Amino acid sequence: MSKIDKVVLAYSGGLDTSIILKWIKNNYNCEVVCMTADLGQGEEMDGIEEKALATGAVKAYVEDMREEFARDYVFPMFRANALYEGRYLLGTAIARPLISKRMVEIAEMEGAQAVSHGATGKGNDQVRFELATMALNPRLKTIAPWREWDLKSRTDLINFAKENEIPIPVSRKKPWSIDANLLHTSFEGGELEDPWNSPGPDCYRNITPPEMCPDDPEEITIDFEAGDPIAVNSVKYSPAALLSKLNELGGKHGIGRVDMVENRFVGMKSRGVYETPGGTILAAAHRDLEGICMDREMMHLRDSLIPKYAEMVYYGYWFSPEREALQALIDKSQEKVTGTVRVKLFKGNCVPLGRKSPFSMYQAELATFEEDDIYDQADAEGFIKLVGLRLKGRMQQSKWGGKDTEDSCE
Known part of the structure; x- marks a missing residue:
């Protein structure tokens, strides 16, 4: 060289x-x-x-x-609902x-x-x-x-x-290794190296401890367009400003703190404390809106890929062909994830209360427990017989040697 x-x-x-x-x-x-x-x-x-x-x-x-960080990295990742090992928002x-x-x-x-x-x-x-x-x-x-x-x-x-x-x-008082950005703050080292130890009282940066949070809940709304957040309480923000606003609200109410032991890519386990206030609110609201906007099979396919997508980010394969291909599928799935979610923030909890969308697939007249003229409940009998054929056949084969047991199985 x-x-x-x-x-x-x-x-x-x-x-x-x-x-x-x-x-x-x-x-x-x-x-x-x-x-x-x-x-x-x-x-x-x-x-x-x-x-x-x-x-x-x-x-x-x-x-x-x-702005580039929030728009081109955080938001695409959140469109995928990425969580590493089911907990870490990959800040x-x-x-x-x-x-x-x-x-x-x-x-x-x-x-x-x-x-x-x-x-x-x-x-x-x-x-x-x-x-x-x-x-x-x-x-x-x-x-x-x-x-x-x-x-x-x-x-x-x-x-x-x-x-x-x-x-x-x-600082000898705060001996941790700290990484901070718009999405999160992480703490590693110090007393955290013993996974039995509780984090010290100074191991907080952006989040109020729940016992010190306001005693009254706060309700907010978040507007989404094609899977990306665009407004909080009907006020439009740039991507970075929106994430900052949610950080402020989430931190105030003690939301988004995770203490976990994770599996590093290099092969060892490590313990970290993560504060992700705005990201936690955003993830909960986005996931909730998808419930009324996404087709069932599309959602289930995307959900099956979440662990793989999260691994790509965690392992460092952002600029890989597989991540880019998967991102294209995810972005296609988000085309109609547009609408508004109402969320309650209270002492470490983020609870969706309501959701609406111009592309909602939810039909109240179809799902109602009251009388309706749309759904013929008798149709369910044929549906159940068809989807259960393989189960019925498996039992016939294993228990009765393939003999016709129509009467005994009814």
């Missing part, structure tokens, strides 16, 4: 990537361009360009990607392909030969970043310092920072 003269680093400004910036300069003797994606981290973005340049970057891109996983895409674009603009990330050799993110890079530009080399250097712990990193005069604020 030709000499590496320039590297684009996915830079968060935290302990790991600040040290990685200096380590790459020292060990590869090359220029480092930092790229930071603003995906809704909030105050973490303050002064990040200046910090990157002060630590040795030759250039620092700080990109506001909140970290869905951010990685977008960060990777922009990192590759900047590498091509800057004439860089490599990209780099701060993911450890134990986690999922290294796979996600590198699979995305391979899919978008396989000629770029990936530098993964956690797989190369001799720094083995957070203590080693802190010592490196001191030796190289890298200012790193380290």
